[in-house]
Amino acid sequence: MSTATAVLPELDERPATRVRRPSIGWAGRIGAALLVVIVGVSLLAPLLAGDPLQQDLASILAAPSRAHPLGLDEVGRDVLDRVIWGGRTALSISLTAALIATVLGLALALGSALFGGWVDTLCSRIADVQLAVPTIVLAIVVLAFVGNSFVPIVVVLVLGSWVLTFRVLRGHARTVVEQQYIEAAIVAGAGRSALARRHLLPSVAPLFFVAFTLSASSALMLQASLGFLGLGVQPPRPDWGAMVASGRDALSAAWWVATAPGVAIVLTVLALQLFGDGLAERYLGGARNSEGAR
Amino acid sequence: MSNATASTAPAGRPSGQLRSPIGVRHLVRRLLTGLIAVWGAITIVFFALYSSNNPVLLLVPPDAPPEETARLTRLYGFDQPVPVQYVKFLGNVVTGSFPDSLRYGQDPLTIALQKVPASLLLGAASLVLGVLVGGLIGYVAATARYAWLRRVPLSIATVADAVPTFFVGMVLILVFAVTLRWVPTMGRGAGGVTGMILPTITLAIAFVPAISRVFRTALLEALRADHVRTAIAKGVSRPMVALRHVVANAVGPTLNVVGIQAGVLLGGAVVTESVFGWPGIGQLSINAVQNRDYPLVIVCVLIIAIGFVLINLVVDVLSVLIEPRLRA
Amino acid sequence: MTETLHAATAARGHRPDLEPAPTVLQIRELVVGPRPQGGGAATRNLVDGASLVVHRGEMVGLVGESGSGKTLTALAAADLLPAALQIRGGQVLVDGVDVAPLGRRAARRHLSSSVGIIFQNPTSSLNPRLRIDAQLREALPRGTSRQQRRELTGDLLGQVGVPNVVKTLGAYPHELSGGLNQRVMIAIALARRPGLLIADEPTTALDVSVQAQVLDLIDQLRADLGIGVLLVSHDIGVIADRTSIVSVMSQGRIVETGDTAEVLRSPRHDYTRRLLAAVPQRLAPLRLRSAERDESPVHLEITQARRSFVVRGPAGSRHFTALDGVDLTLRQGQAIGLVGESGSGKTTLARAVVGLERLDSGTIRYQGQDPDELDRAAHRRWRRDVQYVFQDPYSSLDPRLTVQQTLREPLELNHSGLARATVNRRVEELLDEVELPGAFRTRFPSELSGGQRQRVGIARALASDPALIVADEPVSALDLSVQARVLALFGRLRQERALSFLFISHDLTVVRYLCEDLVVLRRGTVVEQGPTETVLRQPAHPYTRSLVDAVPGRALSTLPAPTDALDGVDPATREEGP
Amino acid sequence: GGSADQTTSDGTTSVSGAASEAPTLRLGLTRAITNVHPHKGGSADSQGSIIGSIYEALTKVTVDGEAAPSLAAAWEQLDDLTWTFTIRPDATFSDGTPVTAQDVAWNFEKLLDKEYVGTAGASLRKFTSSVTATSDDTVTFSLAAPAIDLPSRLWNLYIVSPAYAESGANLDLTALGSGPYVLDDLDLENGARLSANPYWTGTRPDFDTVDYLVLASEAQRVAAVQAHEVDIVLNLAPLSTDGLGGDDSTVILEQGAQPFVLAINERKSGSPLAEATVRQALNYATDKQSIIDALLKSAVVPLPGQVLFEPYGEQNPDLSAYPYDPTKARELLSEAGYSDGLQLELDVPSGTYVAAEAAAQAIAAQWAEVGITLTLTVTPFPAWVERQQGDDDQASDLVYINWGGSSPTDLNGKLGPFTSTHIQGHVDAPNYDAFYDQALKATTWEERQTAINEALRVYHDEAHTVFLYASPFTGVVSKSVTWEPRAFRYLYAYEVGRA
Numbered sequence A: 001m002s003t004a005t006a007v008l009p010e011l012d013e014r015p016a017t018r019v020r021r022p023s024i025g026w027a028g029r030i031g032a033a034l035l036v037v038i039v040g041v042s043l044l045a046p047l048l049a050g051d052p053l054q055q056d057l058a059s060i061l062a063a064p065s066r067a068h069p070l071g072l073d074e075v076g077r078d079v080l081d082r083v084i085w086g087g088r089t090a091l092s093i094s095l096t097a098a099l100i101a102t103v104l105g106l107a108l109a110l111g112s113a114l115f116g117g118w119v120d121t122l123c124s125r126i127a128d129v130q131l132a133v134p135t136i137v138l139a140i141v142v143l144a145f146v147g148n149s150f151v152p153i154v155v156v157l158v159l160g161s162w163v164l165t166f167r168v169l170r171g172h173a174r175t176v177v178e179q180q181y182i183e184a185a186i187v188a189g190a191g192r193s194a195l196a197r198r199h200l201l202p203s204v205a206p207l208f209f210v211a212f213t214l215s216a217s218s219a220l221m222l223q224a225s226l227g228f229l230g231l232g233v234q235p236p237r238p239d240w241g242a243m244v245a246s247g248r249d250a251l252s253a254a255w256w257v258a259t260a261p262g263v264a265i266v267l268t269v270l271a272l273q274l275f276g277d278g279l280a281e282r283y284l285g286g287a288r289n290s291e292g293a294r
Numbered sequence B: 001m002s003n004a005t006a007s008t009a010p011a012g013r014p015s016g017q018l019r020s021p022i023g024v025r026h027l028v029r030r031l032l033t034g035l036i037a038v039w040g041a042i043t044i045v046f047f048a049l050y051s052s053n054n055p056v057l058l059l060v061p062p063d064a065p066p067e068e069t070a071r072l073t074r075l076y077g078f079d080q081p082v083p084v085q086y087v088k089f090l091g092n093v094v095t096g097s098f099p100d101s102l103r104y105g106q107d108p109l110t111i112a113l114q115k116v117p118a119s120l121l122l123g124a125a126s127l128v129l130g131v132l133v134g135g136l137i138g139y140v141a142a143t144a145r146y147a148w149l150r151r152v153p154l155s156i157a158t159v160a161d162a163v164p165t166f167f168v169g170m171v172l173i174l175v176f177a178v179t180l181r182w183v184p185t186m187g188r189g190a191g192g193v194t195g196m197i198l199p200t201i202t203l204a205i206a207f208v209p210a211i212s213r214v215f216r217t218a219l220l221e222a223l224r225a226d227h228v229r230t231a232i233a234k235g236v237s238r239p240m241v242a243l244r245h246v247v248a249n250a251v252g253p254t255l256n257v258v259g260i261q262a263g264v265l266l267g268g269a270v271v272t273e274s275v276f277g278w279p280g281i282g283q284l285s286i287n288a289v290q291n292r293d294y295p296l297v298i299v300c301v302l303i304i305a306i307g308f309v310l311i312n313l314v315v316d317v318l319s320v321l322i323e324p325r326l327r328a
Numbered sequence C: 001m002t003e004t005l006h007a008a009t010a011a012r013g014h015r016p017d018l019e020p021a022p023t024v025l026q027i028r029e030l031v032v033g034p035r036p037q038g039g040g041a042a043t044r045n046l047v048d049g050a051s052l053v054v055h056r057g058e059m060v061g062l063v064g065e066s067g068s069g070k071t072l073t074a075l076a077a078a079d080l081l082p083a084a085l086q087i088r089g090g091q092v093l094v095d096g097v098d099v100a101p102l103g104r105r106a107a108r109r110h111l112s113s114s115v116g117i118i119f120q121n122p123t124s125s126l127n128p129r130l131r132i133d134a135q136l137r138e139a140l141p142r143g144t145s146r147q148q149r150r151e152l153t154g155d156l157l158g159q160v161g162v163p164n165v166v167k168t169l170g171a172y173p174h175e176l177s178g179g180l181n182q183r184v185m186i187a188i189a190l191a192r193r194p195g196l197l198i199a200d201e202p203t204t205a206l207d208v209s210v211q212a213q214v215l216d217l218i219d220q221l222r223a224d225l226g227i228g229v230l231l232v233s234h235d236i237g238v239i240a241d242r243t244s245i246v247s248v249m250s251q252g253r254i255v256e257t258g259d260t261a262e263v264l265r266s267p268r269h270d271y272t273r274r275l276l277a278a279v280p281q282r283l284a285p286l287r288l289r290s291a292e293r294d295e296s297p298v299h300l301e302i303t304q305a306r307r308s309f310v311v312r313g314p315a316g317s318r319h320f321t322a323l324d325g326v327d328l329t330l331r332q333g334q335a336i337g338l339v340g341e342s343g344s345g346k347t348t349l350a351r352a353v354v355g356l357e358r359l360d361s362g363t364i365r366y367q368g369q370d371p372d373e374l375d376r377a378a379h380r381r382w383r384r385d386v387q388y389v390f391q392d393p394y395s396s397l398d399p400r401l402t403v404q405q406t407l408r409e410p411l412e413l414n415h416s417g418l419a420r421a422t423v424n425r426r427v428e429e430l431l432d433e434v435e436l437p438g439a440f441r442t443r444f445p446s447e448l449s450g451g452q453r454q455r456v457g458i459a460r461a462l463a464s465d466p467a468l469i470v471a472d473e474p475v476s477a478l479d480l481s482v483q484a485r486v487l488a489l490f491g492r493l494r495q496e497r498a499l500s501f502l503f504i505s506h507d508l509t510v511v512r513y514l515c516e517d518l519v520v521l522r523r524g525t526v527v528e529q530g531p532t533e534t535v536l537r538q539p540a541h542p543y544t545r546s547l548v549d550a551v552p553g554r555a556l557s558t559l560p561a562p563t564d565a566l567d568g569v570d571p572a573t574r575e576e577g578p
Numbered sequence D: 001g002g003s004a005d006q007t008t009s010d011g012t013t014s015v016s017g018a019a020s021e022a023p024t025l026r027l028g029l030t031r032a033i034t035n036v037h038p039h040k041g042g043s044a045d046s047q048g049s050i051i052g053s054i055y056e057a058l059t060k061v062t063v064d065g066e067a068a069p070s071l072a073a074a075w076e077q078l079d080d081l082t083w084t085f086t087i088r089p090d091a092t093f094s095d096g097t098p099v100t101a102q103d104v105a106w107n108f109e110k111l112l113d114k115e116y117v118g119t120a121g122a123s124l125r126k127f128t129s130s131v132t133a134t135s136d137d138t139v140t141f142s143l144a145a146p147a148i149d150l151p152s153r154l155w156n157l158y159i160v161s162p163a164y165a166e167s168g169a170n171l172d173l174t175a176l177g178s179g180p181y182v183l184d185d186l187d188l189e190n191g192a193r194l195s196a197n198p199y200w201t202g203t204r205p206d207f208d209t210v211d212y213l214v215l216a217s218e219a220q221r222v223a224a225v226q227a228h229e230v231d232i233v234l235n236l237a238p239l240s241t242d243g244l245g246g247d248d249s250t251v252i253l254e255q256g257a258q259p260f261v262l263a264i265n266e267r268k269s270g271s272p273l274a275e276a277t278v279r280q281a282l283n284y285a286t287d288k289q290s291i292i293d294a295l296l297k298s299a300v301v302p303l304p305g306q307v308l309f310e311p312y313g314e315q316n317p318d319l320s321a322y323p324y325d326p327t328k329a330r331e332l333l334s335e336a337g338y339s340d341g342l343q344l345e346l347d348v349p350s351g352t353y354v355a356a357e358a359a360a361q362a363i364a365a366q367w368a369e370v371g372i373t374l375t376l377t378v379t380p381f382p383a384w385v386e387r388q389q390g391d392d393d394q395a396s397d398l399v400y401i402n403w404g405g406s407s408p409t410d411l412n413g414k415l416g417p418f419t420s421t422h423i424q425g426h427v428d429a430p431n432y433d434a435f436y437d438q439a440l441k442a443t444t445w446e447e448r449q450t451a452i453n454e455a456l457r458v459y460h461d462e463a464h465t466v467f468l469y470a471s472p473f474t475g476v477v478s479k480s481v482t483w484e485p486r487a488f489r490y491l492y493a494y495e496v497g498r499a
């Protein structure tokens, strides 16, 4: 046995170690914690908060007190109760919309990546169309003319946020499709469905959650804006955007009425964004940081 | 690969001479996809509008007899089948001749176009402000020597990203117009230039976060690029390295995002303009929707969509201008 | 033989008989490590006490495996370490001046006028946004007048042998070839008339023929201008051909330094010996079936294969012909090596053979049949029979699948009736066949080294029990030593299984080892084919000749060949999992 | 000249501090301007105020609600069906041409034309046969039905220069009238700029230039007042006025001229609201007073069981408000077979009426106590109009609305909307319709009042609407100007003086 053969194995490269993914970071953790609190409080609203419709016309716009930590609104309802219940409205609408939007975006992205050609062109054109009209404009038009109840609002939010998922997932799915391991799988005998099942879906799954969180945050923001413009859910059902709008009239006399729901919007959107950014950092090295780069 | 490109490199010309920066065919292709987007946009709006009621009811005076409604419906063509109306409508779009605005009683295009300069002014001002502030934050976040300086401004921008435009506008008005009385509450009237300040800031805040994030990432990428090392090795001075080799190379990706943010800009303009009563196309479109002024709504959406397409076209051309690699 | 070597080294500037020329670079006990981050404990040093001297007019080689710290040493010498790293100890003297105490600005000024540096990837080392002219001007010494600058840039390009100076000045880097860009980089490095040129793998990213030209240029500049050159390379052939002194680096240390010829002839350090053993130039060719070659049935027949691509750019699209009427016949059990410069269409052809690429015209018949015309069952059989091994062991494995999931895929897809236990047994067998321990089953690609990944790739190709393996540069992404082991694996597979091979490589020495026949491709057409030895000894086509001439390591072939370098690679000595 | 008498400042807008020499008067409008067409009517809160400042009608309505001379210096009723109006001799359009009787007749000819775009003539057509110029300065009205209050029915039929109108000018956006101001600049979304009419022969208004600013949301109005960006703004929510006023401005918080009701859709198929008992129950279930006290700062009174009330209307003294009596309401509901409760829908036009959304939510809460579930739909005014003007089944069950005349004697405006034939109404009140018609065509004031009383009684007894309260009349007036508040909310620039 020659010297060469004896030493070869040792040379065979550095020790391989399990590569650790970066964590979601402290900001991501803050977002996650905040989100848990917000979702938890919303879920437990019936236990934590009183009746959000209970009026006390005798003491409208009362300042924050021990009994009403965030004061009373313009018809004497407890602002804290309404903010808590408003969380249910906001989350149920925006999470539903985000879920539908992300699933839709995922389906179209996978279709685009797998079939390419005209399927891809068609989907991308539709996305272009969506981008060319700012969602808020589209939403205003549709809601003003079709009416604003749960379903149209969700539809509008879906229209407004599927493109985000589509673009991110399509970009990612296309790079995956261009990876050699996809070709390797083809050579190994995989058809389209096997490719999607075995390689594409697992690889876009983490991104799906990133897109979901970020879609939820944009849906929530949009939903709040619609509520503010009077195109959200109907009163007296508590809605953060609408609460800000009605509180705005009495802003200088009773700042808490508009501020409390406003802060709730900011915190929730922020929580979703931080969490989403954290996930993105972990799985993508920052999806939003390169938004539009592709 | 590199050999292949080398063989197709343009024939020798002295440096400094102008080359056509972007192919006409490329421009035309972009324009065509843009037109498709515009067509899709107005089609959506058309069907949203026509799936609802008969807008003529608005024009009918309260004590008018039912025949009046029928007469006006015929007059405005709302009695025809939707496909016919749609074809007619597309014809209108192509020829630029729309039915009169229900509210203004005149060509909606003229009315909407009158509002464009105000919107452009606001948009341009906030774009400049947003790009400057966003760029500064991104730059600091990527390069500052102190960790707090790298983090704090970017964190503020991140939080600002979570604040809805209407809330920003509301708080700014309360603080700076009502309480401090530094600037007017409204975007026009006695305010003059000062009236622009709050809407400009509000709108700028809507996209500062995105710009700063992307600029930061692009800068970090540019900083890592091999050619920066070359420049340092050459003995180029620090400021020149930063400017010519780092910042200049980070502008391209950022510009792309500005294009995508155009949608945010236009959408934010709608909210901002109506919060501040800024006499632009955004305010006009909301009012047109609220007044159910169908022709005007369509024209507003058309103009906004075209604006988006044009902004992206400009971004496209600019990218090619500053990014020689994109030239063939 | 020794004489010739000495003559060669003398010509390269080493003058043992004269007073030593002044040193331009002196590295003493250099230690480089990560910058401490927020008070964290000191981490592993990446360069750990390296010493090195470069004299004026001398070319010094720095060789070593990937990750051994060559680049960091070179960067440290020019004070260009990445921000995360710092010099932790030792001294760097450039032109006799210790730069450390100078202070940032003064050090920069000193270094920029006394050190020129060029890097591995010339195109990315140039600013994509600036014309060559602007980038050259920046490199000129401060205080050069406008007029002078205009002249000097042209002169510099002329000096580095750029053919069309005016055109090049006005071009952007992406419009130039890699070779041309590397010349520009050299011009930039020379702009301040430095005494030292650091060249970090200056030719690795370039085509073989271009490689030789660039190295010739550096050598010539060294001789003409009398500058000292530190040439970093992992290519022993390049080092042997070009340098007079060589330092061998391993795991952050310089393990051996000396006269190049001396070191190559009688390596003292273990590591150097191993390095030399893996050099493909020194592998004896496999000779398997030359005798009965012509009688075997035709396995694969390619006739008049044509393929062109539409290349889209902002300025419009144009056609690029990648395959321009290729004919090729592969017989059962034959191994054909496919060589050619970059872009000649090798990969396109290989992909067409396995059905990943469509032809515009022409046919590819496998066992006399066009796969496109097969019925379902036959198509499946074809799919199983023809397998592919990819160049890049990193991107050809799904990072989310473990080794066994990857290997199961073809088994499950192609033999859908297989019992789970059978599948698992087959996976074990496959791992065994490619000399990987069974414990690797549960590893993810990220936990494997490049060579190990490539083995998984080969095992995957073997899983369907193929008859033809198309391998596209399967070893070019690997380190020399790893490359040798994977080549040995291929050799063994050829011996043990009746496999036909279409083996693509830009490295003639690799092909020479594995394939008895050679096809030379150029711009999509076959310019020459025949038995490997014949083609390499007496290339008929000038293009083939230029390819053969450009292969570095001529000096190595004069060394005594360790004929049995790979014959006895023993599966038992394979690495163990942690 | 009718408009010559400048109102003097009363206690509410007394002088305080140095008079502002600001050249421009800034008046806030509450709604975006629809158009400035002289023949399309117009809300007091937007273009109505502008049009009235740049055009003249034959008559005008004084702050006290009397019809007064404007373009017509005098008028005379020749018989039940014939009236003559004499044009003011010095009346001049703002381009310098005199206003002639022919010009006036041309305007009325247009208004009486069924095909004409100007819709303000619709009610005129019901009782007018023709209007002709009988001399250079008189026009003669030939009526189809008696109209004893004809002068007060003409106050908002403005006279535009025929030459200008026929020159192809877009009267929606431009104007040429004979009023004290001319229109310089118009932005329907944001406001208008007016300047003094150089040919105006009446008393010169105090301000040469006037900015009408559209402040379409409560928040905008409040902020504009706080930032001193307007001299007068009306229609603030009573609660918002809390922090306002003080050294430099005066708050108006009074009872307005129009009634708030919940209009009932009685004609929806299968609607429980077809039954009078149910409608009465709704009236009993509504605690008007507590809403007034909480949301309207006690500035108004509950409607006295009718849609007219003193001092702005011919109130029927025999009627009084439905008391708040939830027990009675529940009894009536179970009597009608709805003891298990009732689902109803209430449309609230958004951003239109002060405190409307809050009040609607309060009512929803009150009705919930008698078992009525009230679903609110808040929509922009035009969307609401569209729905309301649709057919019976599509319109909402109930609508929060402020229907009322624009002047004290405007019977058509005050009672018309409550008839069964009104395009926005969906009641089934034939008895009321008949009495209303009698009142319109009455030839004597007594006859007219009797008919009105009967109509109001029927409406009350059959509970054709949910009577709420009088509308609040609110605003803030800067102390640098003088203005005598008009409960009908018209904000004519020429009525504002410098303090």
Ligand SMILES: Nc1ncnc2c1ncn2[C@@H]1O[C@H](COP(=O)(O)OP(=O)(O)OP(=O)(O)O)[C@@H](O)[C@H]1O
Pocket (backbone or CB within 6 Å): C034, C046, C064, C065, C066, C067, C068, C069, C070, C071, C072, C073, C082, C084, C085, C234
């Ligand atoms: N910026 C950095 N931060 C941390 N570690 C680094 C950095 N750059 C390089 N290293 C590590 O330092 C070691 C030496 O790297 P170096 O680039 O000098 O190797 P090399 O000998 O040039 O290898 P190759 O032949 O692959 O270029 C490697 O293990 C590498 O991972």
Ligand SMILES: Nc1ncnc2c1ncn2[C@@H]1O[C@H](COP(=O)(O)OP(=O)(O)OP(=O)(O)O)[C@@H](O)[C@H]1O
Pocket (backbone or CB within 6 Å): B001, B004, C309, C310, C311, C320, C321, C322, C340, C341, C342, C343, C344, C345, C346, C347, C348, C349, C506
């Ligand atoms: N999908 C494609 N689209 C456009 N051009 C392509 C495509 N695939 C290959 N080409 C071009 O065809 C030519 C031949 O490519 P190919 O990859 O076959 O070359 P190669 O001989 O394998 O080169 P290398 O040694 O660099 O791998 C190249 O110029 C390449 O740019």
Ligand SMILES: [Mg+2]
Pocket (backbone or CB within 6 Å): C070, C071, C072, C200, C201
């Ligand atoms: Mg290296």
Ligand SMILES: [Mg+2]
Pocket (backbone or CB within 6 Å): C346, C347, C348
């Ligand atoms: Mg290749």
